Amino acid sequence: MQGGQASGTADLDQLVRSAREQIAAAPDEATLEQLRIDLLGKKGVMTATLRGLGSLPADQRAARGARANDVKNEIESMLTARTGALADARLETIGEREWMDVTFVPALARRGHLHPLSLILRDVKAIFSRIGYEVALGPEVEDDFHNFEALNIPAEHPARDTMDSFYLEGSPLLLRTHTSPVQIRYMQAHQPPIRIIAPGAVYRRDATDPYHGSQFHQVEGLCIDEDIRFSDLKGTIEYFCRSLFGADRRIRITGDHFPFTEPSAGAAVSCGICGGAGCRSCKGGWLEILGSGMVHPQVLRNGGIDPARFSGFAFGAGLERLAMLKYKIADLRAFLDDDVRFLRQF
Numbered sequence: 001m002q003g004g005q006a007s008g009t010a011d012l013d014q015l016v017r018s019a020r021e022q023i024a025a026a027p028d029e030a031t032l033e034q035l036r037i038d039l040l041g042k043k044g045v046m047t048a049t050l051r052g053l054g055s056l057p058a059d060q061r062a063a064r065g066a067r068a069n070d071v072k073n074e075i076e077s078m079l080t081a082r083t084g085a086l087a088d089a090r091l092e093t094i095g096e097r098e099w100m101d102v103t104f105v106p107a108l109a110r111r112g113h114l115h116p117l118s119l120i121l122r123d124v125k126a127i128f129s130r131i132g133y134e135v136a137l138g139p140e141v142e143d144d145f146h147n148f149e150a151l152n153i154p155a156e157h158p159a160r161d162t163m164d165s166f167y168l169e170g171s172p173l174l175l176r177t178h179t180s181p182v183q184i185r186y187m188q189a190h191q192p193p194i195r196i197i198a199p200g201a202v203y204r205r206d207a208t209d210p211y212h213g214s215q216f217h218q219v220e221g222l223c224i225d226e227d228i229r230f231s232d233l234k235g236t237i238e239y240f241c242r243s244l245f246g247a248d249r250r251i252r253i254t255g256d257h258f259p260f261t262e263p264s265a266g267a268a269v270s271c272g273i274c275g276g277a278g279c280r281s282c283k284g285g286w287l288e289i290l291g292s293g294m295v296h297p298q299v300l301r302n303g304g305i306d307p308a309r310f311s312g313f314a315f316g317a318g319l320e321r322l323a324m325l326k327y328k329i330a331d332l333r334a335f336l337d338d339d340v341r342f343l344r345q346f
């Protein structure tokens with residue numbers, strides 16, 4: 001229904017009927033607005049009709065003008081009524097289309113959880129950073145010198161039997177059996193004072209049982225300076241163990257043997273379950289947690305450090321063991337499983 005079609009001769013009754021049908025059939029407010037423009041706008045049918053009145057004979061002009069005004073008003077009220085009806089209908093159906101169940105409780109977003117090995121490593125890093133230690137890292141694929149020779153473990157040395165290794169096929173390189181090669185590499189690159197901890201994965205061809213896996217994690221420490229003594233090692237072990245396990249723990253230091261330290265010592269903390277009386281979780285009230293000792297003079301030399309001027313101590317612990325003791329985890333293999341229920345406990 002474009003304006004050009006209409007003129008002063010337009011059949012007004014026919015126009016009203018047509019407009020009524022179209023307005024009643026308009027499905028939405030946008031269609032109604034377009035009809036309003038087509039019918040009543042500046043270029044609309046009614047405007048053209050009213051303009052056309054001027055060409056009529058004078059005796060017809062008044063009657064037809066009055067009728068045209070009535071038609072214009074009628075169309076306006078039809079448009080207004082239909083607009084109101086559509087708005088009412090929209091409000092009525094919105095309850096059906098956009099309803100909301102206010103009793104519905106959505107599932108909460110699940111937060112992730114740090115692995116116990118990450119938690120324990122965070123603790124260890126924080127404890128040692130407070131006394132000036134830095135974190136040092138090194139390669140997991142090592143050569144024989146850094147993994148064995150420089151640590152006083154030559155070929156045929158019995159210590160190699162306890163570190164049954166993974167060698168790369170067709171290569172003398174191996175997956176490191178401990179994090180000690182990081183100490184050698186750090187000594188080669190730095191002169192004392194040295195205070196580092198070296199955390200990371202290590203690999204041994206052990207059977208996988210509740211206490212051993214072919215991949216596990218260690219954290220080692222190394223402190224080298226002038227006049228470092230065994231009493232410094234003892235104080236550091238006590239500080240570390242009590243920071244990690246609690247100030248009430250007692251510390252036991254016993255003689256041990258490692259090729260790379262002299263003298264060597266093992267450290268144990270009193271059992272947190274039985275308080276040191278002895279129970280199924282401990283060995284006579286004690287839990288062994290680390291090996292340590294004064295760095296062997298030859299190891300210092302292998303790292304490029306003069307043992308006549310500097311001395312130092314080193315210690316190493318299994319991160320899994322620390323986490324098992326701190327969080328009371330029974331089976332080492334749980335660390336490698338993908339059971340999220342395990343993680344949520346900590």
Ligand SMILES: [Zn+2]
Pocket residue numbers: 271272273274275276277278279280281282283285286
């Ligand atoms: Zn116990």
